Structure formats: C-alpha cells, structure tokens
Amino acid sequence: MAAASEICVRARDVIRKFDDKKVLHDISLDVAKGGIFGLLGPSGSGKTTFVKLIAGIDEATSGQIEVLGTPMPKLAMMVRIGYMAQSDALYAELTAKENLEFFGALFGLRGSRLKQRMHEVMALVNLTDHMERSVGAYSGGMKRRLSLAIALLHEPEVLILDEPTVGIDPVLRKSIWDELQSLSRQGTTILVTTHVMDEADKCDRLGMLRDGRLIASGSPEELKSRTGSATIEEAFLYYGGARA
Numbered sequence: 001m002a003a004a005s006e007i008c009v010r011a012r013d014v015i016r017k018f019d020d021k022k023v024l025h026d027i028s029l030d031v032a033k034g035g036i037f038g039l040l041g042p043s044g045s046g047k048t049t050f051v052k053l054i055a056g057i058d059e060a061t062s063g064q065i066e067v068l069g070t071p072m073p074k075l076a077m078m079v080r081i082g083y084m085a086q087s088d089a090l091y092a093e094l095t096a097k098e099n100l101e102f103f104g105a106l107f108g109l110r111g112s113r114l115k116q117r118m119h120e121v122m123a124l125v126n127l128t129d130h131m132e133r134s135v136g137a138y139s140g141g142m143k144r145r146l147s148l149a150i151a152l153l154h155e156p157e158v159l160i161l162d163e164p165t166v167g168i169d170p171v172l173r174k175s176i177w178d179e180l181q182s183l184s185r186q187g188t189t190i191l192v193t194t195h196v197m198d199e200a201d202k203c204d205r206l207g208m209l210r211d212g213r214l215i216a217s218g219s220p221e222e223l224k225s226r227t228g229s230a231t232i233e234e235a236f237l238y239y240g241g242a243r244a
C-alpha cells in the first residue's frame, strides 16, 4: 500500500443512501497523487454520486473520504479542487468572460493573473473567439468546454471531471485528453468518470463500478492481463459489469 503522503484520495467503507436506497456500497479506494484515475461504469452505476462525495459537494451516509489528508466535505478545500459537473453550472445570461470572472473571483484569482488564466483556459478549449458571447447562445458542446475551462482556471491540485468529453467532437476530445495528460505529468491528480472504453485505456489506473460496487481496480494493463482480455471492455464484462 502507498504511503499516506503519496495518496490524493482515500475512501474507506463509503456508503451513500438516498432514503432507503443504497447507491454506493462500502467503497474503499486509494487514488495516488499525480496520475489520471478513471472511474468506469455504466449509466446509473454511481460514478456521479461517488465523485460528488470526493469533491465535497455531497456527504457520505457512512464511511470516510479524505482528499490530500483532509476529511471531506470541507469548504476550504474548494481552492485545491477543480470540479466539472455532468450538468453545466453556468450563468446563461452572462458572457463567457463574465462567467470566468465570477468563478475566478470565487477561487481567489484577480487582476493580471486572472486575465492570463482566462485566456489560457479559453485557448485550451478552443473558445477564444467566443469570450464575449452570452453563454445562453452557446451550443451544448461549447458549454461543456466552458465548464472544463472554469474547472481548470485556478490550477487546482486535484481535478475531478464528470464525463468531460460528452458532446465534444473527436478532434477536440483528443486535444483535451492531451492536455489532461500534460497536466498529470506536471503533478495534477485527475479523477475522471467515463463510460467510454477508449478513454478508460488512456488512464493510468481505473476503478470499475457496477451497481454502486467497486468490482475491480488497477492499471488498464493489469486489468486486461488478470482477466486474459484483449480490451478493457472484455475485462469489465469478465468482472461482471453490464455493457458500459
């Protein structure tokens, strides 16, 4: 097991119930610092519920979650975590620039630093030309890209992305993955949920979720070789996953 200082996210016996319905069952998992960790599972398997607990937006019914050694939820951790939700949390009546300024201020960015970061993240998601446009006039894919830009704005140590590339075309999808890999090489820990198998293959480590249970975890290569599978999809099916 890795030393505590090497662990970014530590989950122990995490249960989340909604009324009487148990959505997460005793999840224990370590996410090491600095890599890309993919949470893979079909729709309804509990990915969003789990990452919301890690981001500190929701609280576990029982069990513990620590991020960088701090028990979650904890408001002060907001500046160290970037979270991109599955549904975009943007102000439709404001322009992209105004949205970035609003969230930037929330994260404690201001002045020339904020301006510089706004331009960097908008270039990254290919929205530079749409800075002054009202977000209400953005397409679904553009809103996803702006949400990603906002999550990256304050250069968080931990980046939590819930299905970041849904509705994004293959060319931009590749450039976003290239950037995620570059950020992870620079030390950012990235936690990404996906049900897309070729994205799962790009992660350093994977956790496979099914029906709120962690059915397997390891590197894509380990998961494939342990199950004698040629693909992640085959490995997932071996562990008892429904088609993701």
Ligand SMILES: Nc1ncnc2c1ncn2[C@@H]1O[C@H](COP(=O)(O)OP(=O)(O)OP(=O)(O)O)[C@@H](O)[C@H]1O
Binding pocket: 018, 023, 041, 042, 043, 044, 045, 046, 047, 048, 049, 050, 086, 195
């Ligand atoms: N607030 C809630 N109240 C009741 N049930 C909920 C709530 N939030 C999530 N659930 C249930 O928890 C289960 C897991 O949902 P969750 O959104 O975490 O899955 P997911 O793997 O992220 O799926 P998707 O990829 O479709 O978003 C589902 O059965 C869902 O209906």
